[in-house]
Amino acid sequence: MKVAYWITPDYRVIQVKTSHIEVIIDHPEIFQVPLDVIAAAYAKFNEVMRTEGRAREEIIIAVVKKGFIRVRRYQRPREEYWSVNVNQINAASQEMIKQFFWLVHRGEFGCPEVDREIPVVITALNGHQTIRLAELIKDNSLPTGQKQLHLLKL
Numbered sequence: 001m002k003v004a005y006w007i008t009p010d011y012r013v014i015q016v017k018t019s020h021i022e023v024i025i026d027h028p029e030i031f032q033v034p035l036d037v038i039a040a041a042y043a044k045f046n047e048v049m050r051t052e053g054r055a056r057e058e059i060i061i062a063v064v065k066k067g068f069i070r071v072r073r074y075q076r077p078r079e080e081y082w083s084v085n086v087n088q089i090n091a092a093s094q095e096m097i098k099q100f101f102w103l104v105h106r107g108e109f110g111c112p113e114v115d116r117e118i119p120v121v122i123t124a125l126n127g128h129q130t131i132r133l134a135e136l137i138k139d140n141s142l143p144t145g146q147k148q149l150h151l152l153k154l
Contacts, residue, residue, distance in 0.1 A: 003075075003111045007096055009067035012152040013109055020070055021056045024063060025049070027154060031063050060085070065125070069096060073111070081119040082133070089124045097122065099149050101136045109151055 004016035006023060008030065016023050024031045025038055041055040042048065064070060070085040082101075086093045101120065104113045116134040 003073035005071040005100075005109065007069035007071065007100055007149065008152070011096070011147040011149050013100065013149050014152050014154060015110060016072075019050075019052065020060060020072075021052065022050060023154075024059060030152075031068065032066060033059065033063060069093065069100075071100065073113075080115070081121055082113075084120060084122045086122060086124045088126050089122060089129065093124070096149065098136050101133055103149060105133065105137050 002016070004020060006014040006016060006020065008014065014023060014027075014030070024033060025035070028035050028038065038055075038059060039049065041058050042051075045054040045058075047053045047055045060070060064085050065087050067087055070083075072083045074081055074083060084097060086097070097120075101113070103109060104111060105116075106112070113133060116132070116137070118133050119130050120133055120136060121130050122128060
């Protein structure tokens, strides 16, 4: 089972059922990317719309630069980890990430994470870091930022 999400700058969590690019194409108004811009990116690389190539990468990077956070759980034969793509590693993005993983660990968003030692690889334009889930949720309580994450049902 694929486990993937988008976190919007306004604290909404979108569960990805197909692929991250499919969600952007199906809901361009949420991601503030007009369909003609998406189509132009695919045309520029001579790729078929919805495929996962260079156009997809360009579009996802543009969306992440706007403050959206891309989250995916990878499960391979000898490796499991969470991947997080964020524009900048700063206090605001760290708060959203901590809140997200605290809620996921508690069973929110349809995918409870029980492995407290699973790595969370955070990649940003200004660097990257790997942290264990246990470190993200060590306070054992929901971070109390001004805004709280909530699921957006599409």
